[in-house]
Amino acid sequence: MANVLSREKREQVLVLGRLGWSLRRIEEEIGVRRETSSGYLKAAGIAVRLPRTRRAPPKPASEASTDLAPGAKPASEASTGSGPGPEPASGACTGSGPPVAELTRPGRSPAASACEPHREFIERSLEKGRNAVAIWQDLVDDHGFEARYSSVKRFVRKLRGEPGREACCVITTAPGEEAQVDYGSGPMVRHSETGKYRRTRLFVLTLGHSRKAVRLLTFKSSSRIWAELHERAFRRLGGATRVVVLDNLKEGVLKPDIYDPALNPLYRDLLEHYGAVALPCRVRDPDRKGKVERGVGHAKQTPLKGLRFESLQAAQDYLDRWEERWADTRIHGTTKRQVQAMFAEEKPTLLPLPIEPFRYYDHGKRGVNLDGCVEVQAAYYGTPPGWIGREVQVQWDVMHVRIINPATGELLREHLRQKRGGFRVEERDKPKKTPAATSDLLARAARSGPSVDTLCSEIYRREGELGVRRILGVLSLVKKHGDGAVDDACAAALELGVADYRFVRRYLDRHPPTPLTLRQVDPLIRELTHYRDLINRITEGDQP
Numbered sequence: 001m002a003n004v005l006s007r008e009k010r011e012q013v014l015v016l017g018r019l020g021w022s023l024r025r026i027e028e029e030i031g032v033r034r035e036t037s038s039g040y041l042k043a044a045g046i047a048v049r050l051p052r053t054r055r056a057p058p059k060p061a062s063e064a065s066t067d068l069a070p071g072a073k074p075a076s077e078a079s080t081g082s083g084p085g086p087e088p089a090s091g092a093c094t095g096s097g098p099p100v101a102e103l104t105r106p107g108r109s110p111a112a113s114a115c116e117p118h119r120e121f122i123e124r125s126l127e128k129g130r131n132a133v134a135i136w137q138d139l140v141d142d143h144g145f146e147a148r149y150s151s152v153k154r155f156v157r158k159l160r161g162e163p164g165r166e167a168c169c170v171i172t173t174a175p176g177e178e179a180q181v182d183y184g185s186g187p188m189v190r191h192s193e194t195g196k197y198r199r200t201r202l203f204v205l206t207l208g209h210s211r212k213a214v215r216l217l218t219f220k221s222s223s224r225i226w227a228e229l230h231e232r233a234f235r236r237l238g239g240a241t242r243v244v245v246l247d248n249l250k251e252g253v254l255k256p257d258i259y260d261p262a263l264n265p266l267y268r269d270l271l272e273h274y275g276a277v278a279l280p281c282r283v284r285d286p287d288r289k290g291k292v293e294r295g296v297g298h299a300k301q302t303p304l305k306g307l308r309f310e311s312l313q314a315a316q317d318y319l320d321r322w323e324e325r326w327a328d329t330r331i332h333g334t335t336k337r338q339v340q341a342m343f344a345e346e347k348p349t350l351l352p353l354p355i356e357p358f359r360y361y362d363h364g365k366r367g368v369n370l371d372g373c374v375e376v377q378a379a380y381y382g383t384p385p386g387w388i389g390r391e392v393q394v395q396w397d398v399m400h401v402r403i404i405n406p407a408t409g410e411l412l413r414e415h416l417r418q419k420r421g422g423f424r425v426e427e428r429d430k431p432k433k434t435p436a437a438t439s440d441l442l443a444r445a446a447r448s449g450p451s452v453d454t455l456c457s458e459i460y461r462r463e464g465e466l467g468v469r470r471i472l473g474v475l476s477l478v479k480k481h482g483d484g485a486v487d488d489a490c491a492a493a494l495e496l497g498v499a500d501y502r503f504v505r506r507y508l509d510r511h512p513p514t515p516l517t518l519r520q521v522d523p524l525i526r527e528l529t530h531y532r533d534l535i536n537r538i539t540e541g542d543q544p
Contacts, residue, residue: 005032005036005040009030009032010040012030012032013026013030013032013037013040013041014040014041014044014046016029016030017037017040017041017044017046017048018046023037023038023048113151113154113155114145114146114147114151115139115147115151115152115155116155118139118143118145121135121138121139121143122135122152122155122156122159123159125138125306126156126159126160128305128306128307129301129305129306130301130302130305130306131156131301131302131305132149132152132153132156132157133149133302134301134302134303134305135152135156136149136152136153137302137303137322137326139152169287170334171208171288171290171291173208173209174209174349175209175210175345175346175349176209176239176241176242176346176349176350176351177208177209177241177242177243178207178208178209178241178242178243178244178245179205179206179207179208179240179241179243179244179245179276180205180206180208180244180245180246180289180291180292181203181204181205181206181230181233181244181245181246181289181292182203182204182246182247182289182292182293182296183201183202183203183204183221183249183296184201184202184204184296184297184299184300185199185200185201185202185300186199186200186201186202186217186300186304186315187199187200187217187304187307187308187309187315188200188307188308188309189217189219189308189309189310189311189312189314189315190308190309190310190311191219192311192312197308198219200217200218200219200312200315201217201218201219201220201221202215202216202217202296202299202300202304203215203216203217203218203229203233204292204295204296204299205229205230205233205237205292206291206292206295207237207241207343207346208241208245208291209342209346210335210339210342210343210345210346211291211295211332211334211335211339211342212237212328212339212340212342212343212346213292213295213299213323213327214232214233214236214237215295215299215319215323216229216232216233216316217312217315217316217319218312219312221251222251223250223251223252223264223266223267224266224360224362225251226249226251226252226264226267227266227267227270227358227360228360230244230267230270230271230274231270231274231357231358234274234353235353237347237350238347238350238353239347239350239351239352239353240274240275240276240350240351240353241276241350241351242275242276242277242351243276243277243279244271244276244277244278244279245279245280245281245288245289245292246278246279246280246281246289247280247281247286247289248261248280248281248283250264251264251267252264252267252278252280253278253280256280256283258280258282258283261278261280263278263280265363265393265395266360266361266363269358270358273354273358274351274353274354274358275351276351298327299319302322302326303318303319303322303326304319327339328340328343359397360397361395361396361397362395362396362397363393363394363395363396364393364394365391365392365393365394365406366391366392366394367389367390367391368383368387368388368389368390368391368392369388370388370389371465371466371468371469372385372387372388372425372429372465373423373425373466374392374394374403376394376396376401377396377420378420378421379417379418379419379420379421379422379423379424380418380422380423380424380466381401381403381413381415381418381423381424381425382413382415382423382424382425382426382429383403383412383413383429384412384413384429385429387412391406392404392405392406392412393405393406396417398417399416399417400414400415400416400417401414401415401416401417402414403415413426413429423463423466425464425465425466430464430465431464431465438460438465438468438471441456441468441471441472441475442456442457442460442471444475445457445471445474445475448475448478448483448486448487449483449484449486449487449490450487451487451488451490451491451494452474452478452483452486452487452490454490454494455474455490455493455494455499455504456471456474456475458494458499459471459474459499459500459501462499470500470501471501473501473505474486474490474501474504477489477504477505477508481508481512481513482513484513485508485512485513486504486508489504489507489508489511490504492507493507
């Protein structure tokens with residue numbers, strides 16, 4: 001025995017050992033290490049590591065049980081051995097009591113765990129990869145389990161062993177200051193369209209101070225969905241933090257840079273709408289957002305591991321129930337406080353939510369065409385002079401189209417949405433004079449027929465330079481179908497008050513010009529030949 005106990009402690013160890021207490025229980029009660037207690041009990045001839053027993057009923061103060069195990073020596077004799085034997089308890093009586101074996105619980109092995117009746121369920125859960133916390137929670141919710149988590153933990157540890165641990169640092173933040181966000185893999189959920197199980201994505205937002213988390217499930221991800229998940233999380237929390245820490249996924253960061261990252265414009269504008277700023281981590285440095293990394297792992301390993309759901313809503317409802325019942329009520333391992341209580345203190349420090357929700361939009365890059373317009377969903381919108389051949393940033397929603405300088409972020413032009421094929425150019429961006437090339441096109445139209453001339457002039461008067469393409473379309477029809485057919489089609493369009501190239505094209509498609517037959521062509525050829533011979537004779541001086 002490495003430690004020598006005082007007389008009082010030795011007496012306590014011997015008395016509790018005779019009562020059948022386990023070494024673990026003796027250590028918890030009087031603070032003597034199990035190795036030390038075991039040495040004293042063995043020296044006194046008292047059996048150690050006995051099966052679990054019920055406590056012996058209390059005895060009168062004038063009596064104490066002195067029954068020993070078979071072959072054991074009295075305490076007074078044990079003291080004469082080679083080791084520092086314990087001394088007999090002063091004032092102890094020699095009354096006899098029932099043997100320790102008679103105090104065991106009947107009908108059940110004294111060493112059996114409370115988890116033994118649920119062994120099959122626990123083994124199946126371990127095969128699915130679920131951890132001890134998830135198994136204990138399932139036993140409490142679904143099987144009426146009344147023992148504590150430590151019982152399940154010890155039982156699971158015997159089945160598979162305890163994993164190793166790694167040291168890590170703790171980042172402390174002020175209330176309402178920081179939130180960390182990340183994606184993880186969610187459970188398998190049956191897709192409503194395909195009817196097959198698909199792996200979902202798990203979005204987690206964790207507050208840096210209280211560790212309160214919001215967990216949301218989705219089938220796919222995009223910059224729009226990424227922003228919408230943030231807004232849903234802020235709405236659930238009832239406020240927003242001042243800083244959002246994330247990694248460098250494309251939905252949030254277009255170009256990673258620790259000093260000057262290029263953020264996704266939609267994500268940047270969403271955070272600005274809620275008063276927050278983004279703080280991307282260094283590349284390959286997930287420890288900066290270790291709180292949300294742990295939150296993702298907690299959800300993956302505890303409530304969702306090995307489970308499948310028939311719908312996304314059912315999976316989200318199960319996750320929300322677990323969040324409210326178990327995650328929010330747990331005592332956090334680092335703060336040593338309940339998550340729900342800490343969040344109640346942190347919630348008043350969050351930024352208030354804006355009155356209106358964020359207005360989402362699509363965005364992209366567009367090249368400026370030769371007519372000074374950019375194309376957005378088959379409609380054309382004008383840019384200021386000097387941008388032909390260059391790229392601009394474009395944002396659009398159901399109402400507006402915004403053209404932005406990609407270098408400075410300056411708003412160049414904002415237009416109302418147009419239908420497919422429509423044009424919208426501000427008056428200040430239209431040319432003051434008609435270019436020479438346009439004048440040539442109008443002259444060609446005048447030579448093609450009066451109706452063609454009138455229709456092309458009306459198109460140019462109404463649409464300006466934007467109508468040049470339509471004039472070219474009319475002249476291409478003249479080349480394809482001839483002057484007469486196109487002139488008749490233009491006359492029909494003007495008669496109906498529709499000065500549009502598309503009407504002329506559809507009219508010619510429905511009323512194509514009738515091709516000449518061979519019988520009609522031969523008389524024309526003979527007549528032309530006659531007139532040619534007549535002209536030649538007049539030229540040579542002969543009389544007709």
